[in-house]
Amino acid sequence: MTRILPSLLSRSGLRSVTASLLMATALPLAALAAPEGELRIAVGADATTFHPHVNSLPVGNAVDGLVFQQLFRIDGDNKVVPALAKEWDWSEDGMTFTVTFETGHKFSNGKPLDAEAVAASFNQLLDPDSGSIFAGLYSSLGEAEAQGEDTVVFHMAEKNGHVLMLLANTAASIIDTEANAEMGAEYGFYPVGSGPYMVDEFIGGERFSLVPNPDYEGPRPATLEKITFMAVPEDGSRMALLETGEVDIVDRVPAESIDTINALDNAEVILPDSMFSISMEMVLNGPLEDKRVREALNISLDRDGMVQGILGGLGTPSEGQVGPGTEDALRVTFEPKPYDVERAKALLEEAGYGPGNKLELTVNCPNGRYIKDAQVCQALVGQWQAIGIDAQARVLDLPSWSAAHRVPLEERTYDMSMIGRATAGIDFTLYRLFHTGVSANTTGFSDERVDSLLAEGRATTDIDEQKEIYAEVQKIIWDEMPFVFLWYQKQAIGISDKVEGFTIRPDETMLFDDVHVSVDG
């Protein structure tokens, strides 16, 4: 599994050499460049907590990446790279995973980040009674045990060849469990970590700011004196903040504001990929059990036209279920589903549907969850009506839309629902969506070959084997079409010319490793 990392890091001897080199080259730089300037960012969503075990928002992930350290992390290219980890290895039977990490780091309260602290942090993450919302996702890690000062051993509950991916997510940030116990919920706002920054001020719903952690020493030193995030949900007001120069970065630029911002002298909009893969997920119970119908629905849509006309260009037609940046080493892509109305009509007729026996479909969509979701819903229904389907759109409030997916398959009152999926891992995405009987599999998709491949893919630690396995799974799913694949969303970030070195990952997490702000404007 370690081969998921860049090839240079694949042999354990080289791993520690590379880590030392990174340290050696980064530290003098850190000493040279003192943190300078303030970066101000307006985001559309309120941060509700920074506690990595309960946070699921990109803005929280961005903060966790700055405030905490991890054994592994995901870099700007969305690849897993070692962070504190120096060496790591599987036991022969694949049931024990050992990581040796760099010592000498301290939490911002002065407590050392040693093996005991690392093990305690993971054991809290794994404990559902602690309120951790990721306990299920991480359950295969079993139990963490400290060995000496610098080694942590995971006694696996089940074989999982995707452990590095799990350890690299920000949920696996190393928290100070003792400080957490003392501070209670406040830990979510003023977390005690060992990363390059710490939270200076948190005003719920309005703003929070980060300042350099004076005790941090490591390869990612703070480059800024201060990072301030403002929560401004209204699009127009957020854009106005960039226009007036009150902030340097805004997220979620609406399509209709892109030209206005690009016309400014001192700012522009960047459109990075997002791993958010938007699809209509079918209820495979009734007419949609027929593959010909599923294909007809997939090929009767003008995706390019919809992306341009409705999304304002903020999308790319799907080339597979998993979005870009979702473990690219294991992801495969296909030609987008062709737009062929005549063939779609013929397929429907073949399946027994026509003017005398119209196919009736009810389509659920959320309102305000994805870019132009309610409008997309109307457009989809219109295009299906054009090939003779009696399709009805049902636009729902978010709680009702979310609750509808939890109803048992046979009791659902709709045939399809719009859902966006974005997770860091291929195993997590495909296993939960397509393995028979998993309760997150909302379509009822069931395929014996897919089931056995998914089990095999999870148990193997060999990246080449995994590549073959997951390529086949993705091909079967693309061919079987349990979803009407639509598009991957694009991110739209407005950014001032003053900012240099800003990156954002496909999972919408902002990275600030090399960010600089020109102080003189």
Added chain:
Amino acid sequence: MFVLKRLLVAVPTLFAVSLLAFWFVALIPGDPAAQLAGNMATDEEIADIRHHLGLDRPPFERYALFLRGVVDPEVATSYRTSRPVVQEITERLPKTLIIAVGGLVIGLAFGVVTGVICALRQGGWFDATVTVLTLAGISMPIYWLGLLCIWLFAVTLGWLPAAGAATPAHYVLPVLVVATRPAALFSRLVTANLLEVMGKDYLDTARSKGLAERTVILRHALRNSLVAAVSVAGVQFGGMLGGSVVTETVFGVPGLGRLLVSAVGSSDYPVIQYCVLLFAVFFVLINLATDLLGQWLDPRTRDYAAA
């Protein structure tokens, strides 16, 4: 005595609100645990979270806990942030009150002054201008007006910040925007009332004593006109608290309205329930204050209230 009686009457009202707030919120579709867990979660993971939140306890036990939360902040915690709800509310409440009270005071001041001038100079250019402005003030949606103000005062002129709540300057635009509606209403109301009472006998009596017209209007006529304005102000203030979500969203002010809406979006039941209860307490208090002020302005109602 009257105040005490009114407060005692409020207790069953608030108890009824607590019942409705608790049970109606539970009827909102969606499961807080599922919302927290995300749409990739399995049923087992959601069940674990539900257990952690105490959602698997019997409804009456949860209602009892909800009532206990009114006096013991430790048991009333937000599902999303795990912080005591009282802490969430006390952080946000002042911001909402600044905008609502500020808007009301400015609206009242502007309304009364322009209302009196319009009544004294009926049909003049000032009256015509104020009539147009008040019509616009009453009919312009706050949301739209807010965005227009941001465009003009923040983006184009650069006089004020566009959004946020960090400095007093951040409150200028929201307070002014919120003030437009009460300003327009009070102005129309005071003008209409003054015109109505101006021909009344008691004002003629006052005039016959040799008092100047200005004194007659301000000392005698205006006091009566304000009785109606006060009861309207009570309703307006209640409406401003309820409508705070719009202003707070446009101007990025983290007040109670936005807290409530984000709590509804994430099915954060305790925050919704205690916010609704708090709004109810405010309405009861505003009603009481309006009545007391009305009595002070109009002595005739005192005997009626005492009876």
